Each structure stands twice: as C-alpha cells, then as structure tokens.
Amino acid sequence: MARTKLYFEDVKEGDELPAFTVEDLTRGDFVKYAGASGDFTPLHYDQTFVEAAGIPTVFAMGMLNAGILSRLITNYAGLENLRKYKVRFATRVWPGDSITCKGKVVKKMVENGEKIIEGEVAALNQKGEVAIQGSFRAALPSRS
Numbered sequence: 576m577a578r579t580k581l582y583f584e585d586v587k588e589g590d591e592l593p594a595f596t597v598e599d600l601t602r603g604d605f606v607k608y609a610g611a612s613g614d615f616t617p618l619h620y621d622q623t624f625v626e627a628a629g630i631p632t633v634f635a636m637g638m639l640n641a642g643i644l645s646r647l648i649t650n651y652a653g654l655e656n657l658r659k660y661k662v663r664f665a666t667r668v669w670p671g672d673s674i675t676c677k678g679k680v681v682k683k684m685v686e687n688g689e690k691i692i693e694g695e696v697a698a699l700n701q702k703g704e705v706a707i708q709g710s711f712r713a714a715l716p717s718r719s
Contacts, residue, residue: 581652583690583715586680592651592694594677597643600635602670608639635668640707644698647676652692652713662709666700673701678711689714 605619614636617624625633641662648657668674678696685691692715697708 582718584718586692588683590680592647592678596673596675598673600672605635637664640668644676644707647678647696648711656713658714659712662707664707665705668706674698690717
C-alpha cells in the first residue's frame with residue numbers, strides 16, 4: 576500500500592504516528608539481518624557462545640531494532656524527508672518477542688526555510704518494556 580503524502584499543514588504537535596507491531600521475532604530474523612548487515616557477532620546467533628557468556632539465549636542486534644523502529648518514521652513522514660534519527664538502546668529483544676513501535680510529533684517549526692517536525696519514538700516489547708527509544712526530525716513539503 577502506498578504511503579499518503581504528508582504535508583506540514585496537516586501535522587499538529589501531539590499527533591501520534593500510526594503504530595504497528597512486528598510479531599514473534601525469530602533467530603532466523605536475526606541471522607537474515609546478520610547477512611544483510613555483516614554483523615556476525617556470535618551473541619546474535621550462536622547458542623553455545625551465549626550460554627558460555629552466561630546469557631540464556633541469543634538476542635537481536637540493536638541496529639535491527641533501530642531499523643524496525645525507523646519504519647515508523649519513514650511510513651509517516653517519508654524517507655526522503657527524514658533529516659535526523661537518533662536512538663538509545665534500553666533492553667534486549669529475544670527470540671519470540673513482539674515489538675510495538677509508536678511515536679508522536681512533539682514540535683513543529685519553520686527553520687531556515689524548511690518546514691520541520693520533530694518527534695519521539697519507541698519500540699516496546701510485549702511486556703511493555705522499552706527496547707529502544709529515540710527521536711527524529713523531518714522536513715515536510717507545504718501545500719502552498
């Protein structure tokens with residue numbers, strides 16, 4: 576489904592970004608991301624390695640979580656309009672976890688001729704714990 580073009584005039588401070596959930600992340604998802612990103616750290620795929628390190632099982636790469644969360648912003652504002660995306664990792668995402676991504680617009684302004692929105696975003700696991708949180712800045716087109 577094509578994304579509806581978002582205009583600066585259509586956005587209000589406090590608007591929520593349309594949330595979505597990625598259900599049941601798997602070890603296979605972690606391995607696919609490792610192949611795509613080149614991140615072959617054994618913590619993300621090798622059960623024997625993580626058990627030797629005292630960790631119960633493998634866990635998702637932080638950047639996989641950041642990529643999932645970034646979809647919230649690009650679905651809303653468009654990749655072409657994104658100016659800044661910043662995240663902080665809060666907790667691990669394990670195989671079987673579901674991640675719900677949500678966010679809101681916190682500021683709207685005109686700066687150096689660009690019509691800017693800023694927002695806060697977060698990805699929460701099925702327990703409601705924040706896995707990753709961050710902020711974004713996008714420059715939107717104007718209707719006029």
